[in-house]
Amino acid sequence: MALVTISGYPSSGKTRxxxxxxxxxxxxxxxxxxxxxxxxxxVLSDDALNIARDAYRDSRSEKPARGALFTSMQRQMSQDTILIVDALNYIKGFRYQMYCAARELKLRVCTVYVVATEEMCKEWNAQRPEQERYSTETLDNLLLRYEEPSSMVRWDSPLFTVPWSDEDIPADQIWKAVTEGNVKPPNAGTQAVPKAPTDALRTLEATTTTIVAAIMSEQVGAGGMGGTVTLVVSDDAKPTITLPPRNITLSELQRIKRQFVTVHKKAITLGTTEKGAVDWSDKSIADKFVLYIEENLKA
Structure with missing residues (x-):
């Protein structure tokens, strides 16, 4: 349903x-x-995942901590859940990663920026029990590295800023964002690429070879007069092609075949950019190949 990202300085009151x-x-x-x-x-938080404060002391220990948070977030995101991620979320790249994961599931998103001064955060951190406290060095490092959310970028929008002086949060605006906000389509880069069947390469090669042989055979029977002929590739694949009134050489057809196979082989091995399911049956390949031949013979 929705993802609410909490961001702010360490010990700034995010959990509250x-x-x-x-x-x-x-x-x-x-x-x-x-x-x-x-x-x-x-509510998903570092405390709920038993991530200790000293996990943020350096990038080596912080990376698996963020990974655990992101994995848990992905597990709990769904259409029947409003998920509030109560963590530092201080790196804009990580907030963007969270945003993309939400878009992939077609969830609404919003960001709540909890604002407090550095002096206040240090004072509140010192008042915490020792096991819940950031070390002075870690706290100073996190304050220095914090990347403030911006309403100008899509992954932080809509952005609600809550200063330390406010007693309450903008509940009406957050409610509207998570229940009525725009649901953005998944980013093209996050969508799964349609996969070709395992025998697609073999079908591509066999079908194009059969069509080349069939055209050469038809030319012998027609004496190079050209015209519209039906090529029999299989019981299902019987494409029609219009041949020019001249003899087409085998080398010419082989060149066209190589070009066609090269282009479609990339689509099979790397994935296609076409929307929806792609048909790699011999009938579909035969229909595309005869059109490709006609276009190239006109040139």
Missing amino acids: RAQQIKHALEARLHDPSYAGPSLKVV
Whole structure:
């Protein structure tokens, strides 16, 4: 249904805001006037995944921590869930990765930027129990590396900024974003490439070879007069081709065949850019090949 990304300095009050959002959304879902689909609100956090604060002390230990968070997020995203990710989410590249994962599942998205000064974050961090506290070195490093969300980029939009001085969160706006916001189509780069069947290469080679042989045979019978003829490739594949009124040499047909096979071999091995399922049957290949031959013989 939706992904709500919480972002902000370490020890800036993100967890408090995440809980406020959760309670506000649940109140609206349980309201008697609500007539929408049945939804649940889930908060995913480092604490829920037992990710320790010292995991952020350097990039080597931070990478698997972010990986665990992202994997868990992917598992919990669904059409019946409003997922709130309560974590640092301080790297714009990671927020973009989360955004792409949400788009792939056609979920609505929004970002909540929890704002507090560096001095406040250091003070609040010092007041925490030792096991929940960032070390001074880690905290300073994270504050330095923080990449602020921007409403100007699509992966942070819509963006709701919540200063430390606000008692509450913009609940109405967040509710509207997660229930009525635009559902953007999946990014082309994230979609699975249609796969060709395992025998596509063999069918491509065999069908084009049969058509070349059939054209040469028809030419012998017609004496090079040309015209429209039907080529029998198989019981299902019987394409019609219009030949020019001249003798077509075998080398000419072989050259056209090589060009056709080269282009389509790339589509088989690398994946096609055509939308929907691609037909790699002998009938489909035969129909495409005779059209390709006609176009090249005109040139």
